[in-house]
Amino acid sequence: MKAIMMTAIGNPDVLELHDIDEPEISTATQVKVRLKAAGVNPVDTKIRHSGLLYDHPLPVVLGCDGAGEVIETGSAVSQFKPGDKVWFCHGGLGREQGNYAEYTVLDQRWVSLMPQTCSFAEAAALPLVLITAWGGLFDRGGLQAGQTVLIHAGAGGVGHVAIQLAKLKGARVIATVRSEQKAEFVKAMGADEVILYTQDGLADAVNELTGGKGADLVFDTVGAEVFKASIPATAHFGRLVTLLDPGELSLAEARMRNLLIGFELMLTPMLRDLPEARDKHVEILKQCAQWVDRGLLKTHISKQLPLAEAAKAHELIETGHSTGKIVLTV
Incomplete structure (x- = not known):
């Protein structure tokens, strides 16, 4: 699959488009998602500039925010089925794969159905x-x-x-x-x-x-x-x-x-492996999805770029002048 790899610590040009192996389901409660969009956040640029938040070798795939379509489920998955449109905040900190990629695999516990009225790009812009x-x-x-x-x-x-x-x-x-x-x-x-x-x-x-x-x-x-x-x-x-x-x-x-x-550091439950706190994150996404579908909550995307232009997305964020969110489409 195509993925943007952080190949070193440094400037945006360390983000390179590569062909890597597709992730595969390895536990009964995981789902495989074909990613359609990935949100770009300041934390992505800080990790690229200063280093991973885990002791893990490079290269890695960045990107905490993702939205896409479930294409495969593990044998014990009960909450999702192929074809479901989902959003989530998972990975991208240097341990689990991030979402600057065509596919990802994660436990169903960290996934939520995205708002029905959202595009994938809008959904990917919101979780974090x-x-x-x-x-x-x-x-x-x-x-x-x-x-x-x-x-x-x-x-x-x-x-x-x-x-x-x-x-x-x-x-x-x-x-x-x-x-x-x-x-x-x-x-x-x-x-x-x-x-x-x-x-x-x-x-x-x-x-x-x-x-x-x-x-x-x-x-x-x-x-x-x-x-x-x-x-x-x-x-x-x-x-x-x-x-x-x-x-x-x-x-x-x-x-x-x-x-x-x-x-407020919303990454703490992921960094410190606090599953009950992460459950609260999923509940927040469920509540916010209802508000989005009722027209009470929206996101503003200032720039939508193709996956291959991840470096440009990082450059735009680091100017400090962007309005709303920047999203990569896959």
């Missing part, structure tokens, strides 16, 4: 960002109806679905973006107010919108400087959740505000 946004907003952030949430980088892959999930919960959403064009985009996604992000003026802008209170929850999808600037924008007794390492900084103001600080 949906699970991440859900975890940050609800599991770590405890977001409730009527609360105000500040979502950083609202036009990004995680950000644009986080806005929609927060609105489905009944929250008021303030989003930060870096351009007027992206401001219009996040408004279309449901943001109630938009701040053109400047680090120095963030707290003042949020406090002006909230009558001096600050946001009940701040969801940082950017990193250390944004995390630091978000502390005075968070309400006293509020929550500040980040996807990244905030680095070394003074937490004196966070302590004075009695903030709950949380970290």
Whole structure:
């Protein structure tokens, strides 16, 4: 089969199209999927640039997000049959095969029926960002109806679905973006107010919108400087959740505000082999599939590229300016 192989640690040109053996079912509960599309996420570029998350020799196939059609099932598979259209977040971290390929094999436990109204490309764009946004907003952030949430980088892959999930919960959403064009985009996604992000003026802008209170929850999808600037924008007794390492900084103001600080790394259940936590991920996909089919949740694909152009997809993500998601079609 055709697959994109990460042949070394380095720049996007280490991603090469190769012919490799098709994976085969090896346990009774596995399904074989003909992949139709693979989502491209920032974690893919970080692994390519910095190294695998497992002690495994190169080359490997990257790509956590996949969507496709079941073509074969193991003897004990009870949930799926050939012809089922499925989506999932599995592999691509350096141990199990990722989804930059024509076929994959995985246990039925980690698979879910994709939304009926989605294309394969749209389905492949969603799993990792949906699970991440859900975890940050609800599991770590405890977001409730009527609360105000500040979502950083609202036009990004995680950000644009986080806005929609927060609105489905009944929250008021303030989003930060870096351009007027992206401001219009996040408004279309449901943001109630938009701040053109400047680090120095963030707290003042949020406090002006909230009558001096600050946001009940701040969801940082950017990193250390944004995390630091978000502390005075968070309400006293509020929550500040980040996807990244905030680095070394003074937490004196966070302590004075009695903030709950949380970290959301949706890869932890895969990296630490926590099957019950991964079960929760599948339940999130099932719930979100219902919302997608009801027209309450959608993804924005800024670029759709053929599998052979995986290197170009990585280049686009690393500019930091893409809106929504980038997808490879197989």
